[in-house]
Amino acid sequence: MSAELVVHRAGPGLTVQDTGRPGHLRAGLSRGGAVDRLALAEGAALLGQAEECAAIEMVGMGGEFEATQDTRIALTGAPMRASIDGTRVAWNASHALPAGIRLSIGTVETGSYGYLHVGGGIDGPKRLGARSAHLAAGIGAPLAAGDRLALGADPRPGATNLRLEPEPRFDGGTVRIVPSLQTAFFDEAERDRFATTAFRRDTRGNRMGVRLVPEGRGFESVAGLSVLSEVIVPGDVQITGDGTPFVLLCECQTTGGYPRIGSVLPADLPRVAQAGAGAMLHFRFVSLEEGIALERRDRQVRETLRGRLVPLVRRPEEIRDLLGYQLISGVTAGDDLERPDI
Amino acid sequence: MSDGDVLEGPVMRNVGIDGLLVSFGDRLSEPANRAAMAFRDALEREGPEGIEETSTSLVSTYLRFDPVHADHGAMRRRLEEMLTARNWFEATLPGSRRLWRIPTVFGTALAPQLDEAAAAAGMDPEAAIRSIAGARVRVQTIGFAPGQPYLGQLPPDWDIPRQTQLTEKVPAGALGLAIRQMVLFSVPTPTGWRHVGQTAFPLFRPATDAPFVLRPGDEVRFDPVSPETLERMKGDADGGAVSEILT
Numbered sequence: 368m369s370a371e372l373v374v375h376r377a378g379p380g381l382t383v384q385d386t387g388r389p390g391h392l393r394a395g396l397s398r399g400g401a402v403d404r405l406a407l408a409e410g411a412a413l414l415g416q417a418e419e420c421a422a423i424e425m426v427g428m429g430g431e432f433e434a435t436q437d438t439r440i441a442l443t444g445a446p447m448r449a450s451i452d453g454t455r456v457a458w459n460a461s462h463a464l465p466a467g468i469r470l471s472i473g474t475v476e477t478g479s480y481g482y483l484h485v486g487g488g489i490d491g492p493k494r495l496g497a498r499s500a501h502l503a504a505g506i507g508a509p510l511a512a513g514d515r516l517a518l519g520a521d522p523r524p525g526a527t528n529l530r531l532e533p534e535p536r537f538d539g540g541t542v543r544i545v546p547s548l549q550t551a552f553f554d555e556a557e558r559d560r561f562a563t564t565a566f567r568r569d570t571r572g573n574r575m576g577v578r579l580v581p582e583g584r585g586f587e588s589v590a591g592l593s594v595l596s597e598v599i600v601p602g603d604v605q606i607t608g609d610g611t612p613f614v615l616l617c618e619c620q621t622t623g624g625y626p627r628i629g630s631v632l633p634a635d636l637p638r639v640a641q642a643g644a645g646a647m648l649h650f651r652f653v654s655l656e657e658g659i660a661l662e663r664r665d666r667q668v669r670e671t672l673r674g675r676l677v678p679l680v681r682r683p684e685e686i687r688d689l690l691g692y693q694l695i696s697g698v699t700a701g702d703d704l705e706r707p708d709i
Numbered sequence: 710m711s712d713g714d715v716l717e718g719p720v721m722r723n724v725g726i727d728g729l730l731v732s733f734g735d736r737l738s739e740p741a742n743r744a745a746m747a748f749r750d751a752l753e754r755e756g757p758e759g760i761e762e763t764s765t766s767l768v769s770t771y772l773r774f775d776p777v778h779a780d781h782g783a784m785r786r787r788l789e790e791m792l793t794a795r796n797w798f799e800a801t802l803p804g805s806r807r808l809w810r811i812p813t814v815f816g817t818a819l820a821p822q823l824d825e826a827a828a829a830a831g832m833d834p835e836a837a838i839r840s841i842a843g844a845r846v847r848v849q850t851i852g853f854a855p856g857q858p859y860l861g862q863l864p865p866d867w868d869i870p871r872q873t874q875l876t877e878k879v880p881a882g883a884l885g886l887a888i889r890q891m892v893l894f895s896v897p898t899p900t901g902w903r904h905v906g907q908t909a910f911p912l913f914r915p916a917t918d919a920p921f922v923l924r925p926g927d928e929v930r931f932d933p934v935s936p937e938t939l940e941r942m943k944g945d946a947d948g949g950a951v952s953e954i955l956t
Contacts, residue, residue, distance in 0.1 A: 389761070389762065390761070390762050391855070391921075392762060392764040392771065392773075393749075393762075393763065393764035393765065393851065394851055394855060394856055394920075394921040395851045395852045395853060395854050395855045395856055395857050395895070395921075396855040396856075396913075396921075494915050494916065495915060495920060503854070503896070504854065504855045504896060504913065504915070505896050505913070505915070506915045545723070545725060545726055546723070547722075547723060547724055547725055548722040548723065548724050548730050595735060595736060595737060595766075595767055595768065596766060596767060596852070596853075596859075597730070597732075597766050597769060598724060598728075598730060598764065598766050598769065598771040598852075600724055600725050600728060600773075602725055603725070620852075620853045620854065621764075621852045621853060621854075622766055622850070622852035622853050623853070630724070630725035630726075632725075632726065633725075633726070633727075655723060655726060655781065658726040659726050659776045659777065659781070662726055662727075662776065662777055663777050666777065
């Protein structure tokens with residue numbers, strides 16, 4: 368009998384996610400998949416397996432889990448309090464999870480989406496080429512207590528206790544955006560104001576998109592609200608009727624009539640998705656050429672994740688200090704350098 | 710384009726860093742809709758290498774490619790060549806289209822906004838049902854939600870605005886109406902379109918080999934039935950709908 372992961376307790380926002388289902392825009396289905404694609408790549412690097420392996424995405428809080436056979440786990444994305452058999456374990460690291468031992472994951476410390484990866488990935492049937500739940504489309508369902516998830520064959524059993532310094536992205540900061548199909552619907556003054564405005568991540572947000580509250584008044588397009596519905600892609604910044612921007616994420620609708628002021632670079636989308644409620648975000652327009660160069664660099668970063676693994680220091684009190692230090696330094700360094708003068 | 714003027718000929722715009730959109734108009738028209746469908750077909754058949762996905766909206770063709778491996782400028786030039794090679798506004802409809810007849814309850818508690826929509830269009834409810842059921846509408850695009858069609862075009866009387874307040878939720882299979890168009894909702898959705906009819910037709914079937922039922926270019930008629938009849942049709946895989954190939 369193959370290994371299973373048993374869910375004993377589940378927070379309200381737990382779903383199975385992988386790299387999603389690109390290619391169905393024509394049929395009205397957005398690609399979905401993990402909101403934080405970098406976290407998926409980090410988990411794959413920590414476990415030495417393919418990025419396509421499905422993991423459990425956890426919004427705001429985790430749950431309690433147990434494996435039916437000895438297995439390995441990795442924890443990535445927004446850091447949460449986690450323990451194995453009652454002992455605190457480090458985030459951004461891989462650990463052994465022996466059969467029958469409880470893994471407990473609590474509430475998020477900073478950011479929004481945490482990920483639990485398992486050696487071999489979550490198995491089970493694919494639908495339309497992926498295992499991802501797409502709740503807006505009615506594919507799959509949130510995980511609940513009592514669920515038993517089949518696990519794939521582990522490519523590297525026993526290889527654990529590695530750590531990976533995460534790319535800082537959990538507390539807002541500057542997000543780069545390219546002009547897109549409807550940017551010209553906003554005049555230059557409005558675009559400039561958008562690029563110099565501070566935005567607070569609203570409490571309203573999900574896998575479809577996050578609402579941003581501007582400091583000051585909302586934004587107006589010269590095209591008004593009579594724009595014909597047009598293609599939407601994840602990253603688009605849609606300005607709704609009251610002038611408030613929504614950044615659309617991987618589970619967004621595929622067409623829409625609200626004008627969009629630009630599109631967030633794929634490399635910076637995890638920063639938007641992960642910003643916790645109340646976090647501050649800024650936008651900086653970059654050219655198409657710069658955007659493509661940044662995409663190339665981001666792929667290189669993801670490809671070199673495996674080379675950046677370091678052995679995990681296992682004394683828990685040391686891990687706690689280390690973890691706190693990294694997060695604080697990461698946030699300030701990633702933020703201050705790019706923050707526009709306002 | 711800055712003031713929303715009518716576009717002349719196809720216009721190409723970037724979509725993020727990895728997409729291009731070719732628009733054949735900035736308002737809905739039959740030739741622009743057909744051009745968008747035909748150009749997508751051409752991209753699928755003979756488009757430049759490196760295209761990863763194509764789709765259409767009401768009047769535009771979208772394509773996605775990997776900008777790190779395929780050059781943006783070269784992609785644009787190749788599309789320009791294809792666009793000037795023929796007059797896309799004269800394109801015919803895609804082949805292998807079907808006509809669907811979908812049993813529909815108009816009004817009643819199942820579709821509570823028929824009377825309101827009829828009043829907005831200046832008709833009594835019976836005339837409204839005759840008008841909608843008598844129209845043969847075409848799938849102009851699939852979008853917003855999986856398998857969900859935008860259908861048109863209804864007679865000019867139906868140029869009624871969307872509601873200013875959203876209906877909190879209409880069920881899957883709901884038929885919504887605004888601006889001479891209808892949407893048949895594939896999943897439960899909040900909407901500003903008025904809920905005039907209810908069907909039992911499943912548009913998105915993720916567990917099957919043919920998950921998306923309707924295609925752009927297909928035509929649809931909504932045949933009036935009673936709530937009792939629709940209830941019986943819920944057991945049917947197609948909610949009582951039947952289709953024939955259009956030639």
